[in-house]
Amino acid sequence: MIATHVVGRFMGAEMSDRSLFIRTFTGRSRRRHTLPVALLVVATVTISVLGTGAATAATHYFPDISEKSVAKARCGPGSLPERGLQGEVSAEDRNSGRSTRGYRCNMTALGGVRGAGGGIVSANYDHCSYTGSLFPGNNFVKQPGVQVVDVSNPHRPTVVGSLTDPAMRGGTWETLKVNRERKLLAATAVPLLWGGGFFAVYDISDCEHPKLLNARGPGIATPLPFTSHEGGFSPDGRTYWASGLSPGHLSAIDISNPAQPRVIWQGLHSFLGHGFGISPDGNRMYLSNMAGVTVLDISAVQRRAPYPQVPHLAAYLWPDGQLNQHSIPITYRNRPHILTADEGGSGGVKIFDVTRVNRPKYVAQIKLEINLPDNLDRNLRSSMGGSVFSSNPHYCAVDRPENPTALACSWESSGIRVFDIRDFSDIREIAYFNPPARTRATVVEAPNSPHVLASIMGVPAVEFLSLGMSIANGKVQLNDMIGPRTGMVVGGDTSTDWCLSPPEFRGNEIWATCADGGFYALQLSPGTYTPPADQETTIG
Numbered sequence: 132m133i134a135t136h137v138v139g140r141f142m143g144a145e146m147s148d149r150s151l152f153i154r155t156f157t158g159r160s161r162r163r164h165t166l167p168v169a170l171l172v173v174a175t176v177t178i179s180v181l182g183t184g185a186a187t188a189a190t191h192y193f194p195d196i197s198e199k200s201v202a203k204a205r206c207g208p209g210s211l212p213e214r215g216l217q218g219e220v221s222a223e224d225r226n227s228g229r230s231t232r233g234y235r236c237n238m239t240a241l242g243g244v245r246g247a248g249g250g251i252v253s254a255n256y257d258h259c260s261y262t263g264s265l266f267p268g269n270n271f272v273k274q275p276g277v278q279v280v281d282v283s284n285p286h287r288p289t290v291v292g293s294l295t296d297p298a299m300r301g302g303t304w305e306t307l308k309v310n311r312e313r314k315l316l317a318a319t320a321v322p323l324l325w326g327g328g329f330f331a332v333y334d335i336s337d338c339e340h341p342k343l344l345n346a347r348g349p350g351i352a353t354p355l356p357f358t359s360h361e362g363g364f365s366p367d368g369r370t371y372w373a374s375g376l377s378p379g380h381l382s383a384i385d386i387s388n389p390a391q392p393r394v395i396w397q398g399l400h401s402f403l404g405h406g407f408g409i410s411p412d413g414n415r416m417y418l419s420n421m422a423g424v425t426v427l428d429i430s431a432v433q434r435r436a437p438y439p440q441v442p443h444l445a446a447y448l449w450p451d452g453q454l455n456q457h458s459i460p461i462t463y464r465n466r467p468h469i470l471t472a473d474e475g476g477s478g479g480v481k482i483f484d485v486t487r488v489n490r491p492k493y494v495a496q497i498k499l500e501i502n503l504p505d506n507l508d509r510n511l512r513s514s515m516g517g518s519v520f521s522s523n524p525h526y527c528a529v530d531r532p533e534n535p536t537a538l539a540c541s542w543e544s545s546g547i548r549v550f551d552i553r554d555f556s557d558i559r560e561i562a563y564f565n566p567p568a569r570t571r572a573t574v575v576e577a578p579n580s581p582h583v584l585a586s587i588m589g590v591p592a593v594e595f596l597s598l599g600m601s602i603a604n605g606k607v608q609l610n611d612m613i614g615p616r617t618g619m620v621v622g623g624d625t626s627t628d629w630c631l632s633p634p635e636f637r638g639n640e641i642w643a644t645c646a647d648g649g650f651y652a653l654q655l656s657p658g659t660y661t662p663p664a665d666q667e668t669t670i671g
Contacts, residue, residue, distance in 0.1 A: 188446075191446070192449070193448070196449055197495070201498060202558070203217050207236075207658075211234055219513055225517070231568045233565055233567035234564075234565040235565070237562035238654065240566070240651050241654050244288045245649040246262065248268070248578065248579035249580065250262055250303065251263050251305055251581055252303070252307055252308075253307060260644065261309075262280060263318075264299055264301075265578070266300070266301055266302030266322040267322070274293035276294045276299040277294040277299040277303060278292075285652035285654075288652060297329045301326065305360065305361045316341060319362050324360060328356075332344045332386055344389040344390050345389060345390055346390075355384065357373050357394055358375035359373035359382070361406045365409055370385060371383075371386050375404055378399055379399055379402060380404065381399075402421060406526075415427070415430075415488070416429045420446070422450070422455065423446060425443065425446045426488055444488050449481070451478045451504070455472070456526065459471070459528070466484055466486045469482070470482050472524040473524070474593070478523070478597075479524065480496065480524050482555060495555045497524075504606045506607075508608055510522065510594060511598060515589060516624055516626065517544060519591060519593055520544065523593070525631045526670060527633065527634075528633045528634050528635060528636065530667075531669065535552055536552065543629050546563055546566060546628070547565075547630055549563065564643075568647070577647060582647050585623075588622075589622060631645070636668045640655070
């Protein structure tokens with residue numbers, strides 16, 4: 132039996148890092164529990180994984196997370212700025228129809244394609260964008276499956292086709308990804324939260340006319356044995372990793388020969404698995420878990436060892452965010468770092484120095500004003516009736532992997548947010564675009580929008596744990612949670628959009644896809660951002 136033992140003291144570098152260590156031991160006698168029960172359960176399950184945990188692996192708990200918001204953008208001419216807190220769409224703006232005009236600061240829309248909705252995660256390559264599919268709605272449109280959008284003219288993007296393999300029509304959820312190195316597009320079928328079996332790989336050398344490469348491989352007759360919720364490529368494009376939701380099932384699919392994909396490794400890593408980021412050499416995975424990140428050594432899979440083992444190297448946990456979404460490994464001033472986003476719980480984006488993976492250093496955090504613990508009462512008041520999500524980052528992208536100068540995030544109901552991150556000690560927001568709300572959107576009109584589908588309920592459920600913590604800590608007022616939309620528990624609306632897909636830097640443009648409004652080609656105002664010569668959008 133593997134049990135956890137809490138080392139109840141800080142030592143050396145750990146003291147300066149403000150991290151608490153939880154180490155694993157084999158034995159039944161060591162049972163001291165000093166962390167909150169929920170975090171201890173997560174840590175226990177994360178580390179105790181079928182004997183694969185490295186003997187020196189540790190879980191690092193970061194209790195001292197910043198409670199400051201990032202500096203607000205200074206909006207220039209032509210802006211239509213937010214009227215409340217940074218990132219807020221107030222209950223009054225939702226009810227009055229003001230949110231149908233959208234909000235913008237130093238960024239405007241050049242053109243877009245709404246279609247039947249934008250799915251959850253979309254992908255881009257060359258002059259094309261591929262719209263993620265949502266099951267079953269995507270099957271009831273004129274061109275079912277994943278939509279292919281030609282953006283050669285960003286003022287007039289056009290749908291030019293669709294991808295109809297079972298994996299694409301089965302709902303791609305958060306698995307639709309591109310590998311630029313090998314010019315590949317791949318996805319798995321995820322009908323609702325959890326799926327598996329069906330996998331498709333396309334050659335996108337001609338981005339408008341993708342070619343299915345595994346046509347004789349996995350399909351209705353020959354599914355692969357894996358589960359998925361998320362997915363993505365290794366940097367070299369030879370492996371596609373599929374991560375299940377719960378239990379934390381992780382699969383490595385060898386696509387060295389895309390015509391014949393095969394599962395070469397599988398394992399359980401934690402109670403819950405989500406997205407991930409992989410180091411540039413393909414040897415290390417930063418895998419999102421319930422309230423943090425699990426770090427795995429995947430080098431044996433990367434080098435195609437005959438009997439690969441995937442040991443745990445470390446796990447990082449924190450109290451102010453749930454459902455960590457994904458991580459972006461970068462190099463900052465010659466040191467490896469990760470930027471990691473929480474899609475629930477108002478945890479924002481955190482930055483860690485991972486030069487020594489088992490001695491991580493918390494560096495910085497990016498939160499909007501609406502995410503601060505003191506403002507979670509107002510967060511609830513504003514977001515009631517908008518369904519499960521309120522205002523959290525979902526997917527982010529840097530403008531280059533080495534010394535990135537800018538970070539762009541899809542921030543659910545707060546739109547696309549862009550930050551200057553040249554100096555981690557002085558991060559500033561420089562622009563945002565929160566698209567016009569489609570308040571009358573229906574399942575018939577937008578069957579590929581997860582927001583429309585989820586609007587049968589109005590409660591922002593993913594915020595409740597963080598809100599409860601703020602209540603317990605005396606940071607919010609119960610009466611400030613009450614507003615004109617409080618009764619919208621059953622039956623919500625689309626008075627904001629949900630922006631979920633990773634934005635992509637294209638010079639001074641940003642391509643983004645939102646659930647209700649579909650694809651947008653956006654342009655940053657002159658002087659807001661200077662694209663680096665080696666600009667290369669990276670999502671991890």
